[in-house]
Amino acid sequence: xxxxxxxxxxxxxxxxxxxxxxxxxxxxxxxxxxxxxxxxxxxxxxxxxxxxxxxxxxxxxxxxxxxxxxxxxxxxxxxxxxxxxxxxxxxxxxxxxxxxxxxxxxxxxxxxxxxxxxxxxxxxxxxxxxxxxxxxxxxxxxxxxxxxxxxxxxxxxxxxxxxxxxxxxxxxxxxxxxxxxxxxxxxxxxxxxxxxxxxxxxxxxxxxxxxxxxxxxxxxxxxxxx
Amino acid sequence: xxxxxxxxxxxxxxxxxxxxxxxxxxxxxxxxxxxxxxxxxxxxxxxxxxxxxxxxxxxxxxxxxxxxxxxxxxxxxxxxxxxxxxxxxxxxxxxxxxxxxxxxxxxxxxxxxxxxxxxxxxxxxxxxxxxxxxxxxxxxxxxxxxxxxxxxxxxxxxxxxxxxxxxxxxxxxxxxxxxxxxxxxxxxxxxxxxxxxxxxxxxxxxxxxxxxxxxxxxxxxxxxxx
Numbered sequence: 001x002x003x004x005x006x007x008x009x010x011x012x013x014x015x016x017x018x019x020x021x022x023x024x025x026x027x028x029x030x031x032x033x034x035x036x037x038x039x040x041x042x043x044x045x046x047x048x049x050x051x052x053x054x055x056x057x058x059x060x061x062x063x064x065x066x067x068x069x070x071x072x073x074x075x076x077x078x079x080x081x082x083x084x085x086x087x088x089x090x091x092x093x094x095x096x097x098x099x100x101x102x103x104x105x106x107x108x109x110x111x112x113x114x115x116x117x118x119x120x121x122x123x124x125x126x127x128x129x130x131x132x133x134x135x136x137x138x139x140x141x142x143x144x145x146x147x148x149x150x151x152x153x154x155x156x157x158x159x160x161x162x163x164x165x166x167x168x169x170x171x172x173x174x175x176x177x178x179x180x181x182x183x184x185x186x187x188x189x190x191x192x193x194x195x196x197x198x199x200x201x202x203x204x205x206x207x208x209x210x211x212x213x214x215x216x217x218x219x220x221x222x223x224x225x226x
Numbered sequence: 227x228x229x230x231x232x233x234x235x236x237x238x239x240x241x242x243x244x245x246x247x248x249x250x251x252x253x254x255x256x257x258x259x260x261x262x263x264x265x266x267x268x269x270x271x272x273x274x275x276x277x278x279x280x281x282x283x284x285x286x287x288x289x290x291x292x293x294x295x296x297x298x299x300x301x302x303x304x305x306x307x308x309x310x311x312x313x314x315x316x317x318x319x320x321x322x323x324x325x326x327x328x329x330x331x332x333x334x335x336x337x338x339x340x341x342x343x344x345x346x347x348x349x350x351x352x353x354x355x356x357x358x359x360x361x362x363x364x365x366x367x368x369x370x371x372x373x374x375x376x377x378x379x380x381x382x383x384x385x386x387x388x389x390x391x392x393x394x395x396x397x398x399x400x401x402x403x404x405x406x407x408x409x410x411x412x413x414x415x416x417x418x419x420x421x422x423x424x425x426x427x428x429x430x431x432x433x434x435x436x437x438x439x440x441x442x443x444x445x446x447x448x449x450x451x452x
Contacts, residue, residue: 033449038282040291045278052271053349058262064267123279128354223259 006091012118016125023094026115028110030096036117043120046128047075050135055100059148066152074142080112083138089114115189155215159193162222168194171218176201189214196221234318240360242351249320251343254336256322259341264342269346272354276361277301285374292374308339309364315340327440381441385419388448394420395443399437402427415440422447 004022009016016022021039029035050073053069062070073079073169084090090105093114104110121133136143153161156171163170177188189205200221202213232251235242242248247265255261277300281293288296299305310316316331319340330336349357364368379387382397389396403414413433417440419423426447428439 029240037290038288038293041276041293042282045275049271049275050266056268056346064263067264067267078411120282128358 003092005092008087012134013086013137014122015017017119018125020126021121022118025121026092026114027094027098028096028099028104030099030104031094032096036114036120038067039117039120039124040082040113041115041120042123043118046123046131047119048118048136051134051139054136054139054143054168057191058143062148065149070146070148072147074139077108077112079142079221081108082116083142084111087138089118098192114157155212155219159191159215159219161194163193166195171215173214175210186210191215193218193222196225227319231318234313234315237365238360242347244351247347248344250309251317251347252315252340253320254322254340255324256325256330257320257411258322262340265338265343265346265350266339267346268345269342272349272357273301273342273345273361276358277365280365280369284369284372288374291379296372296374297384300365300372303334303338305335305368306341309368310337310341313342313364349425357365371428381438381445385417385441388421388445389421398443399440401433401436411438412436417441417444419444419448 002084002171003037004009004126005026006019007021025036025039029037042078051063052067053073055070090111093105095104095109119131119135122134160173172192175187178192179186186203186205187209187210188201189207190199190201196218198221200214200217202210204210204213229381231252232245235248250260250263251265253261255263261275277297278293285293313396316337319331321330321335325350345357345361348360383395398418401413402416405412410429413431413436414427414429415433416425416427422444422449426440426443428443430436430439
């Protein structure tokens with residue numbers, strides 16, 4: 001059963017001036033050369049921009065690495081396919097018979113491409129502001145659930161990468177003291193690097209936590225010196 | 227000698243409502259944590275979008291692969307550094323003493339990042355339309371010089387990739403005839419593929435040209451059947 005694109009547009013809260021461009025956005029390349037690939041290219045670019053801009057505003061404390069990680073987490077294929085499924089986009093795809101038989105309307109790549117193509121079609125039909133508003137509206141829940149802290153690198157990883165970028169030996173962590181009784185021990189770890197004369201220490205209920213603490217202090221030290 | 231950002235802004239045809247964000251765009255991370263990296267992230271995203279949108283409009287016949295190649299050719303580090311040099315952006319960079327000594331103001335990566343950061347600053351200061359217009363204005367010569375044909379894949383490569391994507395054996399090229407005298411020969415090549423019952427032939431003054439011609443005809447045949 002072929003469902004009418006107009007119903008999907010309505011469900012998505014969209015009214016197209018040129019309904020044919022919306023239909024094109026749903027047309028997979030298995031149909032022929034008049035397909036949604038150009039619109040997908042366009043949609044991908046406005047999506048990337050709109051999300052980058054929004055994250056910049058939402059997280060004034062995030063550095064560009066955090067922002068990139070947040071963005072790629074929102075606009076990757078899995079995330080887009082999820083949004084496409086929420087809106088039943090698969091039911092409205094226009095697929096060649098081969099893709100139809102093999103269940104292409106369920107495939108992440110096809111769903112994600114179609115969603116991006118819809119964004120491209122909207123941009124062509126109604127301009128930047130309308131596309132931006134619609135993109136933000138369908139991402140509203142994903143954006144609300146974002147938690148910057150979960151995209152931060154842990155301090156040990158960050159310190160290690162910093163050393164690698166400076167092409168010096170990796171940080172050295174050494175257990176300098178253990179305190180407390182057998183069941184409530186505290187580890188004290190010293191972190192040393194070749195780029196700072198000072199060492200830092202961290203303590204915690206596990207060796208790992210103490211190492212992270214010492215790495216965090218080392219990062220602060222390095223940043224203060226910059 | 228430190229040159230005033232205001233002079234650069236004027237040379238770039240820009241008047242900022244908040245001059246401090248423009249100064250931030252020129253501030254390299256060697257200065258400290260208040261630097262242009264977030265603005266670069268933002269600028270990179272609007273640049274990618276503006277150029278994608280422009281190419282979509284300029285080349286209605288280009289497929290998404292061509293458009294991607296065209297775009298990455300325009301917005302890569304070398305191309306952006308070239309634009310930065312044209313506008314003497316290096317003279318206005320705010321660099322830490324280490325970068326200053328080692329000639330950071332001449333480095334492609336630093337120049338290209340600063341140009342993107344200026345785009346991000348303009349977006350923050352004046353919104354999407356103003357940024358879009360300015361980006362297009364500085365790319366006007368590069369855009370005018372674009373030639374789609376130089377970004378097209380040659381037919382043999384395109385045909386080979388098509389066969390690979392369909393997971394069938396690669397095309398077969400066979401010399402079927404040579405005509406002409408020793409110093410002005412014409413090669414006639416036949417192209418056969420497993421997905422089409424017909425063969426195609428191409429002719430040319432070299433074997434390679436004849437192969438390309440036969441591949442081009444095969445691609446036309448395949449597209450016509452789609």
